[in-house]
Ligand SMILES: NC(=O)C1=CN([C@@H]2O[C@H](COP(=O)(O)OP(=O)(O)OC[C@H]3O[C@@H](n4cnc5c(N)ncnc54)[C@H](OP(=O)(O)O)[C@@H]3O)[C@@H](O)[C@H]2O)C=CC1
């Protein structure tokens with residue numbers, strides 16, 4: 349919209365009230381604190397037609413991961429002209445013991461999608477809507493498509509990197525949600541009353557570094573480039589999510605000794621906490637006990653501690669005395 353493109357914003361059937369509020373004169377999105385530009389038209393889902401999609405240069409999907417099957421059906425029903433589709437959705441798909449990224453599963457499921465573009469990187473929606481400096485990464489197998497899309501979207505305050513490592517970007521986008529839970533649990537697990545935020549810093553820094561190493565290993569196992577984990581899609585997004593995301597709020601609760609069910613049913617009631625879905629997908633990839641402590645590629649002490657808390661419903665505990673650091 350900032351670059352004078354016409355933007356059509358379509359709510360899901362679950363967003364009826366938000367769309368109605370946004371269509372009123374002066375209406376704003378309840379979580380963005382700012383009016384959208386005049387060249388953004390917001391419509392309810394039942395007003396979306398095939399020609400809207402056919403007329404678009406790009407289609408951008410922003411449902412949360414539980415809605416990805418639904419959006420696949422919608423695109424297959426309404427797309428009659430081949431178009432590139434970009435996804436901000438962060439998640440993994442598991443089938444039996446196979447875990448995949450959307451970059452691996454969606455292209456064959458959406459025949460009219462001419463290119464899959466993965467969007468990753470540290471980007472809290474409200475901050476970008478308020479035009480704060482933001483850097484993100486766009487991934488596509490065809491680098492010229494990533495380049496064109498980035499040129500369409502970039503502004504002075506929204507700077508973009510491009511890559512062909514679409515599997516790596518998609519893997520890290522999902523993995524950082526999961527690891528943000530564990531790093532954030534270490535933020536509140538060791539309170540320091542002398543600090544304004546009440547949090548010690550050393551435990552968080554150790555966990556953040558461990559998260560980056562484990563994220564790189566899992567990224568590679570999922571078919572991505574491990575180096576992607578150390579860039580915007582991995583470390584950058586992990587930092588922003590630990591700083592203020594919903595996954596981080598779950599971690600903060602776990603760090604104070606509360607159970608996952610307690611935190612999800614109170615502080616985070618009705619919120620999207622995708623690290624939990626990613627934890628379910630990762631269960632088969634991360635051994636319950638690291639067989640060779642300290643040895644890559646099988647050493648996942650932080651991921652195991654998160655899985656114990658989120659899936660096996662134990663209280664969060666990272667046995668720091670046994671951590672082998674690199
Ligand atoms: N918020 C942010 O700053 C960022 C978010 N992302 C990613 O973008 C995606 C969306 O995030 P965000 O907008 O914050 O999430 P929200 O939960 O606020 O919104 C997701 C939307 O998808 C809908 N939805 C959920 N399940 C289904 C379903 N089964 N069928 C149809 N619609 C469904 C939700 O409905 P309902 O509200 O009723 O659940 C809601 O309208 C996520 O994957 C997130 O990781 C990426 C970067 C930044």
Ligand SMILES: O=C(CO)COP(=O)(O)O
Pocket residue numbers: 438469470471472525585588589592593594595596620622
């Ligand atoms: O993905 C995000 C920022 O890049 C938002 O993180 P949360 O889903 O934890 O709020």
